[in-house]
Amino acid sequence: MDGEHPRNVLARRLGDIAVEFQSKRDAESTLQAIVEGAVAVVPGARWAGISLIHGRSVEARVPSDPLVAELDTLQSQFDDGPCLDALRDHHTVLIDDMAAESRWPRFTQAAVARGVGSLLSFQLFVQEENLGALNLYAGVAGAFSDDSVVVGELLAQHASVALAGSAATAQLSSAVASRDIIGQAKGILMYRENLSGTDAFTLMVETSKATNIKVVDIARWLVEEHEAGLHRP
Structure with a gap:
C-alpha cells in the first residue's frame, strides 16, 4: 500500500506468511522453500539447490534451475568437484572466480561454459556415508560477500534439520541460539504463532524472501517490537 510504513508492511506480510506456512509440513516443500529463499535473500545468489551425496554420486534435490542439477550430475561423472570436496573435508567452499579456479579444472571449465x-x-550434515550440501551459484565472478556466507550458513542449518530429521533439531537450536538476536526472534515467533523452532x-x-529484508533485520525488528510492547501501559 502506497505510503504505508515499512514496519507495518512487514508486520502484515509476516502474519500472512504465518498462515500460509501452516500447510508446509513435509520435508520436500521445506527444502523447496529453503532453495527459493536462498536465491531471494543471499546476496549474489542466482541459482541454488540441495545436493545429497551417496558414496561417490551426487543427487540433485529441488534445484532452482536445470543448470544446478546438470552441475551436480557432472560432479558425479567426474567424481570430483567443490561440492564433493566441501562435504568430505567438512567445510564451506567459496569459488570467487570460476574461470581462475584451478582445484577442479574439469568442473570449473564446464561451469564457466554454462555461464557460472x-x-x-x-555442508549440511554427515550421517554415515550420506552427505548433504546447499549450493549457491552466481552468474558473475566475485558475487558472494561475507554477508552471503552468514545468511547462507543460517539457511544451511535449517536445511540440515529438514534433511536429517527431528534428531538434528538440537543441532539447529544450538547453532541459531549462538546468534543471539535470531534465537530471541525465533522464540517470540514460537510463542506468538504457536510454531516449532x-x-x-x-x-x-x-x-525475508517476500519483503527483500535480511533475516537478521527481521529478527531485530521482531525483538524490538516485542520489547516495546512490554513497556506499553
Missing part, C-alpha cells in the same frame, strides 16, 4: 561465475557451497526459523526466511 562463482559458487558458495555449505524449525517452523519459526523458516517463517523468517519466507518473510
